[in-house]
Every structure is written in C-alpha cells, then in structure tokens.
C-alpha cells in the first residue's frame with residue numbers, strides 16, 4: 346500500500362509518499378525559516394499563509410515525482426494537531442478535499458505520534474514496547490510506547506521544551522533562527538566545563554524536566570561578559586544533555602525493563618544528545634534507535650508512516666474530523682504543575 350502524508354503544523358510545509366514496506370518513494374519539504382527569521386521565531390499568520398501557498402503544488406509535485414494518481418493511494422494522512430491552528434487547518438482541509446474527491450480514506454495524525462513512530466519507519470527491527478525520549482520544539486517527554494495509539498507518558502517538562510531552550514540560547518548568543526543546529530555547531534568550538542550552569546530537577550525522584558532556569562542562567566552568563574559564546578553554547582548543551590540522562594535513568598529505574606531506548610523529535614538531530622543516549626542504552630543493555638537526521642525534524646514521511654501504521658490497524662477518520670491545536674499523546678496524563686502536556 347501507499348500513503349500520502351501531509352505536514353503543516355509549524356513552519357515546515359511537507360508532503361511525502363511512503364509504502365507499507367517502509368519505502369519513502371517521494372518527498373518534498375519547504376522550510377519557512379527565511380520568512381520567520383526577521384522575527385526571531387515563528388509568526389503564526391505568516392506560517393498559515395505560507396502553507397496555503399505552498400501545499401497544493403507540493404502535493405501535486407510528490408504525486409508527479411512518483412508518477413501516481415490519487416486513486417493509486419491507500420490513504421491520505423495529515424497532521425490534525427497539535428500545533429499552530431492556521432497551518433494545521435490548511436493541511437487537514439487539503440487532505441479532506443483530496444480524500445473526498447478521490448474516495449480514498451483520510452487519517453488524522455497526531456504530529457507527536459508522527460515523531461513517536463518515526464523510529465519504526467527508519468528501523469524495521471524496532472518492535473513495541475520501547476522507551477521513547479521525544480524532544481522537540483514544543484515538547485520534552487518520556488513515553489513508554491506500547492503500540493500504535495498506546496502511549497504512556499512517564500515524564501514531561503514543567504516549563505520549556507528543550508528545543509525551545511536551544512532556540513532561546515541561540516537568540517541570546519545572536520545565532521539567529523532556527524537555533525538548535527547553530528548552537529550545536531558553535532558548541533563544538535567551546536569548553537563544556539567553562540560556564541557553571543544549573544541542571545534543573547537533576548536528582549529529583551520523578552523523571553520530569555525543567556529548562557527555564559537553564560535558559561535564564563545562559564542569559565546571565567552572556568550578560569556577565571565573562572565567557573565566550575562558544576563556551577556558553579558548549580556548557581549549555583552539556584547541561585541539557587546531563588538533565589536528559591539523569592531524568593531517563595529515573596524513568597528506566599521505575600519502569601519494567603524494555604528492550605530499546607529510542608530518540609525522536611527535532612532535538613534528536615543533535616549529535617551530543619544521540620551520543621549520550623547511545624551510551625546510556627549500552628550501559629543498560631538496551632538497543633539504541635534514533636532516526637536519521639532528516640526524519641527527526643518535522644517532515645511528512647513520518648506523518649505518512651503513522652498513517653501506514655494506523656491503516657494497518659484498520660483505522661481511518663471521518664471527513665468532518667476537527668483540527669486540534671492541543672492534543673496530548675497520552676490523554677490520561679495529568680498536566681504537571683499547570684505546565685501543560
């Protein structure tokens with residue numbers, strides 16, 4: 346089977362065709378970095394307009410790349426949330442129109458499920474259950490992935506997401522937007538022990554995360570004028586990585602043993618994060634799985650793949666399904682200290 350995936354929840358417009366046997370047969374992606382860079386972050390109205398302009402030709406493009414007609418598809422999967430509602434609506438409404446016109450089933454995908462299942466697109470050997478660290482621009486969670494649609498949230502951030510902390514650190518250091526890759530590059534030239542920075546919540550008994558205090562400490566370090574930017578970047582990245590490992594240790598300690606430790610989301614593109622998690626997995630006798638970099642940051646192949654997995658389990662959605670700006674992966678998880686999901 347073949348599933349068309351559509352992603353438009355933030356500032357990447359993307360379409361991809363993925364087969365049941367894990368082949369990405371076509372994909373296109375347009376980043377809006379240039380549109381948002383002057384504002385130092387994503388402007389929702391600009392994002393929605395850019396998605397509206399780019400998506401239809403992009404879908405036609407991937408269909409043409411693969412030499413397929415809509416009638417050849419087994420399903421159309423689109424991100425239906427969480428994210429910026431204007432962009433999500435553009436993608437979901439396009440998917441509905443195509444599904445209706447061609448009588449192909451629609452599958453509404455939770456963007457976080459796209460990230461959570463992306464490692465299984467990359468690695469055919471990865472079976473359920475697995476322990477997942479989902480680190481992205483808007484989320485930082487530890488999830489026990491028990492199956493398609495079965496996610497148990499073990500931990501979340503009580504304030505900022507880690508991607509957000511990378512982006513704010515980039516802003517403080519004048520590295521522009523988007524910040525994660527720029528901070529990682531600069532960190533390579535710095536000394537990770539040069540700047541004393543906090544490791545929020547490290548040592549606490551519950552595996553939650555907190556990055557707001559780290560971000561403020563980065564700002565104070567910069568303003569003190571005592572440290573070079575590369576040392577600040579390296580020390581920030583080290584502090585972040587230390588938090589991830591410490592929190593994951595707690596989650597692994599309190600959970601039944603699972604065979605694989607898995608990393609996904611935009612921050613999973615960070616090599617320092619990948620390296621420490623690989624070490625932790627080795628120490629615990631677990632397999633380590635992280636998708637290739639292009640599948641970590643937002644893309645449509647992961648949405649198409651989540652569609653494949655949902656289709657496999659016999660699921661599709663009605664054409665009147667609504668977009669959801671907020672949509673927790675684990676609906677039973679309580680907000681932590683009011684910080685959301």
Ligand code: ATP
Nearest residue numbers: 355481482483484508509525526611612614615643
């Ligand atoms: P969410 O998935 O939570 O809705 P999002 O879709 O905006 O948020 P992603 O595209 O999954 O987020 O990830 C983008 C984030 O990943 C940004 O904050 C970006 O700075 C960060 N990021 C990307 N590459 C790297 C890297 N190499 N190192 C650190 N952070 C990175």
Ligand code: MG
Nearest residue numbers: 355356357643
């Ligand atoms: Mg982006």
Ligand code: FE
Nearest residue numbers: 481482611643
């Ligand atoms: Fe994302």
